[in-house]
Amino acid sequence: MxxxxxxxxxxxxxxxxxxxxxxxxxxxxxRMDPDSLGLGLRTCYRYLNQTSRSFAAVIQALDGELRHAVCIFYLVLRALDTIEDDMTISLDVKVPMLIEFHSYLYQPEWKYMESKEKHRQVLEDFPTISMEFRNLAKVYQDVISDICHKMGVGMAEFLEKKVDSQSEWDRYCHYVAGLVGIGLSRLFSASELEDPIVGQDTELANSMGLFLQKTNIIRDYLEDQLEGREFWPREVWSRYTKKLSDLTKPENIDMAVQCLNELITNALRHVPDVLTYLSRLKNQSVFNFCAIPQVMAIATLAACYNNKQVFRGVVKIRKGQAVTLMMDATNMQSVKAIMYQYVEEIYQKIPSTDPSSNKTQQIIASIRAMSLPSGPMASxxxxxxxxxxxxxxxxxxxxxxxxxxxxxxxxxxxxxxx
Incomplete structure (x- = not known):
């Protein structure tokens, strides 16, 4: 009931x-017809569906050869991420693997059979993935290899390093998500489905990744705490508590919510870049691929803002709400209306006593100016x-x-x- x-x-x-x-x-x-694919690609798409709940369907909806390039890009980064996440691999083994992982793309026999992670099949059958990587056009190979190298170096940097300052938070999010945005943008342009500027403007592409990653980090506070992970920047949370884990204590809930609101305000500053980036896209499949996660993120932040439940359980948007966003976010006018709706929702919840209230109001004003709806979508x-x-x-x-x-x-x- x-x-x-x-x-x-x-x-x-x-x-x-x-x-x-x-x-x-x-x-x-x-839907894509799997019978039109060779055995190697069919295997890769099977791994894609097994390892990704959110991205498999929209990747398979991309047009032309871009679909295969993004599929392989995802699986390569999934394999890299599996190495990073595997706590059974000692650091003296893991660090060189992360840094050199991009070179394994050109080693037909390389695979790793000792992982204990749930997605270990992408490492155990890496020869199939790397073979399909080498079957891609060189322009795609160069992008994937370059991003893989940069991400591996960044992951190695943060293995034994906690996120302290807000600039380090941006740097960490750049390595694990901003680089994905940059790589995808370069693939979009390489496919010629999008103009060269999409791949060249790395600042906007980076913001696309940072907005999604920060939203996940903010939403997943409690889950990360329970699993012994900390991604909230010390520079922010140390103003509210002595230990990040103390934000879960009932007596600290008011301070916890203020810390939460400050981080959401930080994430919202990427929205203007997101809107500018999306406005440049021309191909419908690329637009859908990029816009859907972004509107999901703004809806998630609106649900989390000033919400004590972030420190008590899981805050999720409704499935019907998510489907509505997916169905609506297929053109720029609709995306602007969605962004406007959710920043207004946040604005209505800003406590007058919140330390970040002025900053939150300022960033919402800038988003309003870019996303003020007009025409039928306004209602x-x-x-x-x-x-x-x-x-x-x-x-x-x-x-x-x-x-x-x-x-x-x-x-x-x-x-x-x-």
Whole structure:
């Protein structure tokens, strides 16, 4: 019944869930024919689907040869990330592996059979991935190898180093996500589906990655604490508590929320760059690929802002809300309207006593100036009384059916992934 109550409170979710289930997903996630691929590529796409809940579908929706390049790029970085995450590998082995990992792309027999991580298959069958990498056009190979090298060096740097200053937070996020944004942008331009400026403007591409990574780090505070990881910058949290873990204590909840709000304000400063970047994209499949994670991120930050639940459990956007965002974020006007909606939601929740309130208001003002909606999208969430009544009746009749919506769809619409 809890699910039913949620839907009654958000009847628009019913419409979009049904629309998505009844074929709307093909707009943003058209299916690829696996029979058209060779054995190696089929194996790579199988690994992609096994290792990524959020990205597999949109990667497979990309146009032309770009699809294969991004698939291989993802798997190469997944293999690199698996090495970094594996705590059973000693540092004297791990550090050289991370730094030299890009060279393994050109070693047909290289593989690693001793990982204990859940995605170890990408290391155990790395010869298949590296073979398909070498089958890519050289322009794609050069991008993937270069980003892999830079990311490996950055990961090695932060293995025994905690994130202290806000500039180090930016640097860490650059290594693990900003470089991904830069690499993807270079692949977009290399495919000629996008103009050269998309791949050349590394500052905007970096911001695309930083916005997503910071959102994940902010949202995942409690999960990271439980697993012994710390990614919030000391420069910020030390103003509110002596130890980052102390933010979970009930007596510290007010300070914890103020720290949370400051970090969300920091993340929001990337939104103007995100909007500028998206406005340059011309290819529909590339636009969908880039825009969907960004609108998921702004919705997640709006849910987390000034929310004590971040320190008590998991804060997620609703599945129906996520599907609505996926269906709407297919053009620039809609994306601007979505950004405007969620920064307004944050603005309405800013406490007058919050230490970051002035900064939060300032960055929201700059986002408003870039995303002020116009035309029909300005009222994208206004529904007539007749529509609401019908939707509520539909919710009462179909809540049990919708609760059985396919597992693949539910996994995809999770709001982001580390």
């Amino acid at each position: 809890e699910l039913l109550r949620k839907w009654l409170g958000h009847p628009e979710d019913i419409y979009h869930l049904l629309r998505f289930k009844m074929g709307g997903y093909r707009v943003v996630m058209p 994208r969430h206004h529904y007539s009384p007749i529509y609401l009544s019908c939707a509520m009746l539909l919710a009462a009749l179909s809540w049990q059916y919708l609760s059985t919506i396919s597992k693949a769809t539910e996994e995809y619409v999770q709001a982001g992934e580390n």
